[in-house]
Amino acid sequence: MARVRRTKTVCTYCGVGCSFDIWSKGRTILKVEPSMEAPANQISTCVKGKFGWDFVNSPERLTQPLLRRDGRFVPVSWEEALAFTASRLRKLRAQYGPDAIGYISSSKCTNEENYLMQKFARAVMGTNNIDNCSRYCQTPATEGLRRTMGYGGDTGSIHDIAQADLVVVIGANPAESHPVLSTRIRRAHKLHGQKLLVADLRKHDLAARADLWLRPRPGTDLVWLCAVTRYLLEQGWVDERFLAERTTGLAELRASLAPYTLAYAEQVTGLSRRDLLRTAEMIHAAKRMCVLWAMGVTQHRGGSETSTAICNLLLVTGHVGRPGTGAYPLRGHNNVQGAGDMGCAPLYLPGYERVDDPAVRAKYERAWGVPLPENPGLDNHLMVEAIHAGKLKGLYIMGEEMALVDSNANHVQAAFRKLDLLIVQDVFFSKTAQFADVVLPACPSLEKDGTFTNTERRIQRLYKVFDPFGESRPDWQILCDLARQLGADWRYQHPSDIMAEIASLAELYRGVRYDRLEGYRSLQWPVAENGIDTPLLYTERFPFPDGRARLCPVTWQPPQAFAAEYDVHVNNGRMLEHFHEGNLTYRVPGIAAKVPQPYVEVSPELAAERGFADGAKVRLVSPFGEVELRATVTDRVQGNQVYLPMNTWRDHEAVNYLTSSECDEVTHTPAYKEVAVRLEVVEPSGPSPVVHGNFRLGHPHPQRGVEVERKWQRPDYRPLVDEPPQV
Amino acid sequence: MAEPIASIERQTPPAAVEQARARARLGALLAAAEPALAEGLQLLQQCSEAGLLQLATGLMQEGEGLLEILVKQADQPGGAQLLKNMVALVQVWGQLPPSLWTHLQAGLEAASDAAQRPPTEKPGLRLYWQALRDPDVAAGAGVMLALLRGLGASVRSHAQPGPRKG
């Protein structure tokens, strides 16, 4: 008979990295129990972490490898699937060369799996064509941080955010995208006098609570950031000592800010002079400031530049390297940070060591015993274009729903049709898998051991709760099996063996060992050989040769212009209850009952102007495709701006049929937030897509905690003890 | 051109294949748990020798003959005192006439009803006397007196060692 077991794991639904115990019996989850030991979340979780795991037993799980034969998928044995895959990879490489195949790793997989995927691409197959889906979200933030401060990671911890006097949130909706992290801000704001400044198009939870809410025009954040930075410099409201001792490039920055007057910012952003001045005053008044940002900043053509402008502002005001200060690009998925750390990018080996550095390559060649490719690789945006150009013939995608989550989905799917070989490794039969030649059934996090690195650079262990479902296998095992088929001598018995190799090679992970991560223990990189980690970066120096941060001039990239008929701007992002394209969370009955489908949020003004009501079915048509779904009328959005959550697996609702192939010029992160459409009314009324049980129908009254004193003061209160309560 | 294939056929593997897979899974489990299994077998052997397996099997198969099995087990050398007590209790229970349980149940139901009504006047000696004239109360009091008599006799016989009174 099955015994009740208690296993620690780490949530895979966002970059906060909540950890908790899963109580299970057989394959049944009895409960999810967080504890005070959990370093990122203590006793908190959100609805996904607490209830979002039933998909592990879904009858729709992939349980056997599948091969495409005569227009259908045929279940086959692992031996056959691996032999087929290896032989097709060999043939393609022999015919077109190693750079004719691309490899997409996953920010949902473990560090160890990401490490193996890039090692597979480079050491087994001989190419730098390796990337991961953090390219879709946070690579511009990493770029901004690396340019100015040196490391591509949050500079401190959630604890620092809670300690700050002023939290600035730009283009992010933490209450839905990083729920537990947002509770720390809400608590500090309500109880400890923290000030909150939010810049966002939409009246989301934190915007509604903010002391100052800026609603700039889409894609203009860089302009107000530069204008405020310029104003602070003019007023002398900067940290002169920090600038003198710890930075370089002030003169160049000052000169580059010349065009960004307050008047110019007013004109471009639509913000009032009063609000711009108030922003500067709030920053000036703060002793400790943290800036948080996410996809509202990064998913623009100027994403890297705006991220750099944020870093400049923090450096000019000296809000780096002290407790309660710093830069926090909120990582979207659980292991966005780790996938980058592990070298799943064309230009970087693990620990962000550059592929084009001969000394670095030599180190890895010694360790892996093979010559490594020198050619620069393709990122996932360039891979799609290379397929269309006939240069890339094969693609191996691990754990990513690229057909729906890459921008311009029609364009991406057209590319998949052209491939000679598509290998898809996933938990469910995804949209991407429909195009595959071979589908390899993989395990979700609850069925494997490994580590994830959260948004705070915190490395945490997850332990296997269940055995693999059916014949599915953990991704690291599949990679090992395939590498052996291709002649590599990979003998990892357990993910800890892989981590030992990572630690031996990547400086940032030098002191990471499984025994140091036992249970709820965690380490924040860089980790020294002796196991000492670094919760707060840059306390003494920045990792540049001169130890100083670099102030970098930036240029504003105006958002894409569209023809006049596309008169509605489509903002997009996540909703609290669902994850990514929804392959997992829509298979959790409790969650799907509360939010069975996505919807488009439309302002009351726009609904009135176009003559439709809540529940209407509307069609959104962009130059690249169209979607059709029901509308909810809400003042969370204004004017001609609508909001479309990205969380759906159904073709007719997926936002990426609307997005373009435009991208950030430096990192090629798609400009998901630069979308304009024509709105057509299909049915002017209908059932509301926001159903009973959805929290958005509620009217929250934020409290200062339990407020038991109010109960004590009621005239009808009868104490249960003799002593009167102390108020 | 790889056109998308929108669905997969979920093949139910033939029974023989499924059995082979189950055997393979079991084999792997057996191999992995070999030391624990060896100890487990030893334990099972000892349980069998002590008759515990017979007890368990009986419990499962012969719900009705349960008492007999329990009594037999209790008489085994080393049988647990608790088991004996349980058996004795069940025996006493079984010897009481079924009608007594019916009467007791009826009495308890009436008492429960009375408890739910609001209290009436404080009962005095006169009220008790009147109540005893009710034939139901009189019959009940007779039973309670008999119970007290039996209880008292037993207590006295255990308190004063000597020949048992008939």
Ligand code: SF4
């Ligand atoms: S989704 Fe994020 S906030 Fe919610 S439990 Fe998971 S890690 Fe925590």
